[in-house]
Amino acid sequence: MSEQDPLPPLEWDPEGVQIRGFSAGLYQIEWLLVTIVILYLVVMGLPAEGGLGVLTATFGYFGFSLLASRLRFFGERQRWLLALHTWAMIGFITWFLYGTEGVTGPLASLYLLAVVTSALTLGVLVTMLEVAAIAACQLLLLHLQGTEILTTANLAPVGTSIIALLIVGYLTAALVHTIHLSNRTLLKMASRDVLTGLFNRRAFDDLAGPIHEMARRSQHPYCVVVVDMDGLKVINDSQGHCAGDRAILDLAKRLQACKRSSDILARYGGDEFVMLLPETDAAGGKKMMQRLLDTRWHQQQSISIGVAAFPEHGESFEGLVDHADSAMYRSKNAGGNRVTDQNVA
Numbered sequence: 021m022s023e024q025d026p027l028p029p030l031e032w033d034p035e036g037v038q039i040r041g042f043s044a045g046l047y048q049i050e051w052l053l054v055t056i057v058i059l060y061l062v063v064m065g066l067p068a069e070g071g072l073g074v075l076t077a078t079f080g081y082f083g084f085s086l087l088a089s090r091l092r093f094f095g096e097r098q099r100w101l102l103a104l105h106t107w108a109m110i111g112f113i114t115w116f117l118y119g120t121e122g123v124t125g126p127l128a129s130l131y132l133l134a135v136v137t138s139a140l141t142l143g144v145l146v147t148m149l150e151v152a153a154i155a156a157c158q159l160l161l162l163h164l165q166g167t168e169i170l171t172t173a174n175l176a177p178v179g180t181s182i183i184a185l186l187i188v189g190y191l192t193a194a195l196v197h198t199i200h201l202s203n204r205t206l207l208k209m210a211s212r213d214v215l216t217g218l219f220n221r222r223a224f225d226d227l228a229g230p231i232h233e234m235a236r237r238s239q240h241p242y243c244v245v246v247v248d249m250d251g252l253k254v255i256n257d258s259q260g261h262c263a264g265d266r267a268i269l270d271l272a273k274r275l276q277a278c279k280r281s282s283d284i285l286a287r288y289g290g291d292e293f294v295m296l297l298p299e300t301d302a303a304g305g306k307k308m309m310q311r312l313l314d315t316r317w318h319q320q321q322s323i324s325i326g327v328a329a330f331p332e333h334g335e336s337f338e339g340l341v342d343h344a345d346s347a348m349y350r351s352k353n354a355g356g357n358r359v360t361d362q363n364v365a
C-alpha cells in the first residue's frame with residue numbers, strides 16, 4: 021500500500037529474510053569449495069591411489085550443489101535445505117581428505133566453510149552439533165589412515181582444529197543472533213509512534229494491504245475509522261504541551277480499550293488516529309464508535325469521528341481513508357463529539 025519503501029513490511033521476519041537470502045547465495049560458498057578443491061588437484065595432481073574416486077566425488081558434489089540450489093520443495097522449511105547443504109559439504113570434504121592428505125593436509129580447514137554456513141543460518145546449537153560431527157569425521161579419517169587415535173600426540177591436531185571451528189562457529193552464530201535482535205528493534209522503532217506506542221501511519225498502511233486484498237477477494241466488509249481530537253491546540257496553548265501529550269495518550273488508551281484484538285489502531289499523525297475494523301460494515305463501525313462517545317470521558321474530551329466501509333463506500337483502501345477523513349471533518353464541522361459516515365451528505 022505504502023509507496024515509501026525501502027522500510028520492510030511489518031510482518032518482516034529478519035531471520036527468515038536472511039535465511040532466504042543466504043539460501044539464494046549459498047551456491048557461491050559451494051563453488052568456492054569446489055574451486056579450491058579443483059585448484060588443489062591441478063597444482064598437486066590427482067592422488068596416485070583413489071584419484072578417480074576423488075574426481076568423481078568432486079564432480080558429484082558439484083552436481084549436487086547445482087541441483088540442490090534449484091530445489092524449492094522445502095518451502096518454509098528452508099532451514100532443512102540449508103542443513104542438508106552443510107551435511108553434504110562435511111561429507112564431501114571428509115571424502116576428499118580421505119582421498120588426499122587426510123586431516124593433517126592444508127585442505128582440512130575447508131570444514132570452516134561448512135561451520136560458517138551453519139553459524140550464519142542455523143544457530144548456535146546446530147553449529148555446535150556440526151562441529152561435533154566434524155570432530156567425529158576427523159577421528160574417523162585418522163583411524164582410516166591407520167593412525168592410533170587414542171594418543172595425545174595424534175589427537176592434538178584434531179583438537180586444535182576443532183577448537184578453532186568451535187570458536188569461529190560460536191562467535192559467528194552469536195554475532196548473527198545480535199544482528200537479528202537489533203534488526204527487530206529497528207523494525208519496531210520504524211513502525212511505532214513514539215508517544216503512544218501504537219502503530220504509525222506507514223505500519224498501518226502495510227497491515228491494511230493484506231486485509232484489503234482479502235476483503236476484496238471474499239467481498240467481506242471492513243471499516244476504516246478516522247478519529248481526531250477536538251481542540252488539542254487549545255489544550256496545548258492553555259495547559260502546555262505535556263497536557264496535550266497526556267490527552268493524546270489518554271485517547272490512545274481509550275481507543276485501544278474499545279477495539280477488538282483483530283482491529284488495527286494507529287496514530288496517523290498529530291491528533292489523528294485511524295482504525296481498521298475487519299469484518300465490520302459502516303453500521304457496525306458507527307455503533308462501536310458511538311459506544312465510545314457515550315462513555316463519560318467524552319463529556320470532557322471531545323473527538324470527531326468519520327467512518328467509511330468497504331465495499332459500500334469505495335473499492336480502494338486509499339479512497340476509503342479519504343472518505344473516512346471527510347466524514348470526520350463533517351463531524352467536526354457539525355460541532356464535534358460525534359460520528360459520521362460517508363453516506364451523510
Ligand SMILES: Nc1nc2c(ncn2[C@@H]2O[C@H](COP(=O)(O)OP(=O)(O)OP(=O)(O)O)[C@@H](O)[C@H]2O)c(=O)[nH]1
Pocket residue numbers: 215248249250251252253254256260261262263264265268289290291352
Ligand atoms: N502536545 C502535543 N501536541 C501535538 C502533537 N502533535 C500535534 N500536536 C499539536 O496539536 C495541534 C493540532 O491542531 P489542530 O489540527 O488545529 O487540531 P485541534 O486543535 O484539535 O483543532 P480541531 O482539529 O479543529 O478540533 C497542533 O497545535 C499541533 O502542534 C503531540 O504529539 N503532542
